[in-house]
Amino acid sequence: MIEKMKMVHIVTTASGKEEMLKGLRDIGVVHLAEKQSADRELTERFQTLSKTANALKEYAEPKQKGSKEILSDDEFNKMYTEVLAAMDRKSVLGQEISASSSEIDRISEWGDFSPAELKELRDAGYDFHFYRMGDKDFQMASEDENIKLIRLAPVDKMNTAAVLGTLPPEIQATELVLPEKSISEMQQDIEGWRKGIEECDAELKSASIYDASFKNQMLKTQNEINFSAASATAQSNTDFVWISGYIPEADLDSFKEMAAEKKCAYGIEDVAEDDDQIPTKVRYGKVSKYIQPVFDILGILPGYREQDISLWFFLFFTLFFAMIIGDGGYGVLILIATIVLSVKKLVNKDVSFLLYVLSIATIVWGAVTGTWFGMESAMNVPFLKAMVIPEFATYPEVFGLEANVPQNTIMKFSFTIGAIQMVLGSILAIRKKISEKNLSWVADLGWAIAVVAMYLLSLFLVIHENINIVPVFAAIGVAFVLVVLFGGMSPDKTVGQGLKAGLADSFTVFLNTISCFGNVMSYIRLFAVGMAGVAISQSFNGIAAGMHGPLIILGVLVVLIGHGLNIIMCFLSVVVHGVRLNVLEFSGQVGLEWTGIPYEPFKELSK
Numbered sequence: 167m168i169e170k171m172k173m174v175h176i177v178t179t180a181s182g183k184e185e186m187l188k189g190l191r192d193i194g195v196v197h198l199a200e201k202q203s204a205d206r207e208l209t210e211r212f213q214t215l216s217k218t219a220n221a222l223k224e225y226a227e228p229k230q231k232g233s234k235e236i237l238s239d240d241e242f243n244k245m246y247t248e249v250l251a252a253m254d255r256k257s258v259l260g261q262e263i264s265a266s267s268s269e270i271d272r273i274s275e276w277g278d279f280s281p282a283e284l285k286e287l288r289d290a291g292y293d294f295h296f297y298r299m300g301d302k303d304f305q306m307a308s309e310d311e312n313i314k315l316i317r318l319a320p321v322d323k324m325n326t327a328a329v330l331g332t333l334p335p336e337i338q339a340t341e342l343v344l345p346e347k348s349i350s351e352m353q354q355d356i357e358g359w360r361k362g363i364e365e366c367d368a369e370l371k372s373a374s375i376y377d378a379s380f381k382n383q384m385l386k387t388q389n390e391i392n393f394s395a396a397s398a399t400a401q402s403n404t405d406f407v408w409i410s411g412y413i414p415e416a417d418l419d420s421f422k423e424m425a426a427e428k429k430c431a432y433g434i435e436d437v438a439e440d441d442d443q444i445p446t447k448v449r450y451g452k453v454s455k456y457i458q459p460v461f462d463i464l465g466i467l468p469g470y471r472e473q474d475i476s477l478w479f480f481l482f483f484t485l486f487f488a489m490i491i492g493d494g495g496y497g498v499l500i501l502i503a504t505i506v507l508s509v510k511k512l513v514n515k516d517v518s519f520l521l522y523v524l525s526i527a528t529i530v531w532g533a534v535t536g537t538w539f540g541m542e543s544a545m546n547v548p549f550l551k552a553m554v555i556p557e558f559a560t561y562p563e564v565f566g567l568e569a570n571v572p573q574n575t576i577m578k579f580s581f582t583i584g585a586i587q588m589v590l591g592s593i594l595a596i597r598k599k600i601s602e603k604n605l606s607w608v609a610d611l612g613w614a615i616a617v618v619a620m621y622l623l624s625l626f627l628v629i630h631e632n633i634n635i636v637p638v639f640a641a642i643g644v645a646f647v648l649v650v651l652f653g654g655m656s657p658d659k660t661v662g663q664g665l666k667a668g669l670a671d672s673f674t675v676f677l678n679t680i681s682c683f684g685n686v687m688s689y690i691r692l693f694a695v696g697m698a699g700v701a702i703s704q705s706f707n708g709i710a711a712g713m714h715g716p717l718i719i720l721g722v723l724v725v726l727i728g729h730g731l732n733i734i735m736c737f738l739s740v741v742v743h744g745v746r747l748n749v750l751e752f753s754g755q756v757g758l759e760w761t762g763i764p765y766e767p768f769k770e771l772s773k
Contacts, residue, residue, distance in 0.1 A: 168474050169447045170415045173199075173437050177408040178430040186407065187396050189428040194769025195417040197445045199410045202398035204391040212387045218249060219380035225367065226374040237379040246383075249373045256366035259359040266352045266359075269345055275321045276342060278349040295332055298324040299339035307337050389770050396768050411768070412437065412445055437470075444470040446762035454480055456520045464745065467762030473598055475756055479748050482587055486744035487524045489580075491736045492696035493703065494532020495539035499733070501525035535560045535572075539729065540703030560700055574629045576693045581628075584689030584751070585621035589614050591755025598757075605655035605664065612648030613755065615641055616679060620686040628690070642679065649675050685751045692747075695739045702732045 174196065178186040190196050203209075226232075237245065276296070287294060296318070299307070304325035307313050314330040333339050347355070400409040413421055418434065425432045437444050446467050450458055457480035461467065468474055491497065504521040507513045513521070536554035538544035545551045545564045556565035557575040592614035599607035619641035625631040626638070653675060654667025668675075706728025713721035753760065 167449050168468065168470065168472070169449050171412045171437055171444050171447070171470065172415050172418065173410065173435050173441075174413050174418075174421060175408060175410045175433040175435075176425055176430050177406055177432065178428065180402060180405055180407055182428065182430070183397070183400060183402070183407040185428050186409075186430050187393060187400070189424045189430070190396070190409075190411075190768055191393065191770050193417075193420045193424045195420060195767050196411040196413050197765055197767050198396060198399050199412065199443065200399065201395055204394035204398065208387060208391045208394055212384060212391060214250075215246075215380060215384045215387060218246070218253070219377065219384070221253065222249070222370060222374040222377070222380070225371040226377075227371075231375075232377045233375045234378060236382050237376060239383075242376075242379050242383055245373055245376065245379075249370060252366040252369045252373075256363050256370075259362050259366070263356050263359050263363075266356050270349055270352055273342070273345055274349065276326075277319075280348050281344050281346060282348075284344060293331055295329050296326070296342040296344075297329060297333060297339035298322065298326050298342070299337065301325060303337045303339055307333060307339075310334075385771060385773065392768060392771070412765075414447055414765075443763060445765040446470050447765035448474055448476065450476055453477060456480060456516055456523065457483065459517045459520055460745075464749070466749065466760045467764060468758055469761040470763075472758050472761070473594055473756055475594065475753070475758060478587075478590065478594075478752070482583075482752065483744060483748055484523055484527045485583065486692060486747060487740050488527035488531035489692045490695050490699070490739050490744050491528045491733075492531065492535070492699050493537045493539060493736075494529045495537075496729075496733055496736065497525050497528030497530075497532055500528065534558050535576075536564070537700055540700055540707050573693075573697075576696075577690060578625060578629055578631075580689045580692040581621055581624050581686060583692070584686050584747070585617055587747070587752050588617045588685065588755045591752050592617065595755065595757045602657060604657050605661070606652055608652035609649045609655070609668075610755075610757075612645040612652070613682070615648070616645035616682050617686060617755070619645065620683045623683065624686050628687075646675065646679055649679070685754070688751060689747065691743045695736075695743055699732060699736050699739070702735070703729060706732070 176186060176190070284294060298321055304327065307315055307327065307329070308317075313333065315327040318326040318328055320326055332341075345352070396409070400407050402408070422432070424430075446469060448458075448468070454474075454476035457476050460479075460483065461476070488497075491500075500521065504518055504525055507521070508518040532538060533550070533553040534555050535558050536545055536550065537560045538550060542561050542564070545554070545561055551564070554565070556562070556567055557572055558579075559565055559567065559572050562569055562572045592610045595610040596607045596614075599605075599610065619638050622633050622638045623635070623642075626633045626635055650668050650672045651665060652668060653671060654669075655661070655664035659667070706724055709728070710721035710724045713724070749760065
């Protein structure tokens with residue numbers, strides 16, 4: 167359920183600001199309204215800490231054990247300063263090496279000469295310049311009595327000359343820009359810089375064991391950021407400081423006790439009807455809490471005034487997951503992987519329980535359909551064959567049935583699940599609106615009737631069931647009228663205003679009615695995607711079965727890689743299709759838009 171929120175305002179004297187904020191942080195239940203930005207220096211420190219910690223991971227040995235000892239603030243700051251200096255020094259040395267290497271490449275064809283000696287010649291009055299030029303220009307320079315030059319070895323297949331003074335503009339030539347140092351001197355520098363980089367690497371490697379200390383400092387900085395943001399959020403005048411926020415109604419007592427202890431005044435009121443910034447805190451049940459990891463991954467949360475459908479989401483998601491994965495063998499692999507992850511404590515209890523449920527559901531569906539790694543030969547095992555419901559069998563010929571029998575059965579099952587889920591969505595919407603005395607619940611009743619009618623129409627058109635189509639279209643007509651007449655109703659409108667709004671929206675309702683048929687039909691994806699996965703696994707099995715003799719090793723690789731890719735594609739299909747049916751089709755019937763703002767109370771973080 168979504169917990170009810172209250173708006174609280176707390177006031178203290180200007181001198182008691184810090185104590186008030188510490189009190190709010192200690193109880194950790196107030197979600198601050200209109201939160202301001204924290205001090206820039208703190209945010210920059212957090213970013214630098216994070217960036218440095220990630221950079222140090224590159225220097226850690228693969229089997230290196232990090233230090234569990236947490237350095238004191240002074241010890242850490244000393245180490246951190248040295249790490250930053252080493253990183254800066256390494257960066258500078260790298261730039262020096264790059265620049266000198268480029269300089270060596272530029273002048274390498276001119277040979278290893280001493281720029282210092284050339285400078286001495288210039289100081290003695292011999293101003294030599296070095297040029298590259300084409301044949302025609304070289305000939306002109308050679309024939310000019312005013313130009314004194316010495317021909318040098320060609321550079322880059324061009325004529326090269328040392329000229330006393332500079333060439334006149336009419337001779338096209340490229341002058342060599344003299345380097346500061348000779349090639350041998352620059353190579354010596356590079357060698358020294360590389361040794362410096364090795365020293366920096368050694369220093370950074372020794373600091374890479376302090377990952378726990380970096381996390382500790384990042385946590386401290388994050389808490390300082392939160393406190394700084396809360397301090398900036400608090401409003402004040404000369405005498406008083408005050409701050410406002412949202413608090414779950416169940417936590418009011420702890421807030422009142424804190425205010426009394428800190429000698430603060432406070433006010434509590436209901437949240438405004440037009441307030442769209444109220445955070446959502448979902449109190450999950452014993453079962454529904456296991457779908458929370460999926461919500462966190464998807465980043466979805468119901469709005470404060472929307473309904474909590476986590477339990478229904480969990481139940482339908484489990485069924486959709488099993489049908490889309492579709493293979494009991496894959497379910498066994500997921501179960502084994504979950505056991506390994508749980509034993510090694512790589513996932514928390516909620517995630518592991520969710521994976522257990524999903525894997526077991528997949529095994530059950532695979533057993534019911536007789537699908538085990540796409541192998542028909544699995545039906546030769548009496549135990550596996552006995553668990554199959556023939557009308558759902560992937561290999562109907564084993565049970566003496568025609569191929570279309572299980573296909574039609576599973577398609578009908580998919581449509582039935584879809585109709586049940588969408589009607590349930592309408593019922594949830596009706597229950598909520600009745601409690602709000604919102605007459606538009608009748609329109610949701612109309613949508614429920616439309617879903618049932620579209621379900622029957624789907625069975626008639628797709629599976630060709632013997633259904634009297636006349637009552638079906640009559641039901642669709644009744645549903646359309648109910649939605650048009652009552653869809654515009656709301657508690658803040660008169661009946662006349664509601665009727666007028668509904669009639670004005672009649673064309674949109676017509677389009678939505680057609681869309682309702684598409685929504686019911688979309689559940690056929692449960693059948694189609696599941697069958698596609700089976701077909702892919704059968705294809706890889708068939709390819710591998712044709713490999714004999716020495717090729718049997720290749721056949722094993724084909725099976726392993728093929729089924730691995732198929733499992734990955736099945737998981738992607740769960741996200742694309744299984745989640746979509748819950749987040750769009752089902753949620754649309756409930757009237758859920760997932761507009762929730764996460765409840766993030768001001769508190770001291772522990773991780």
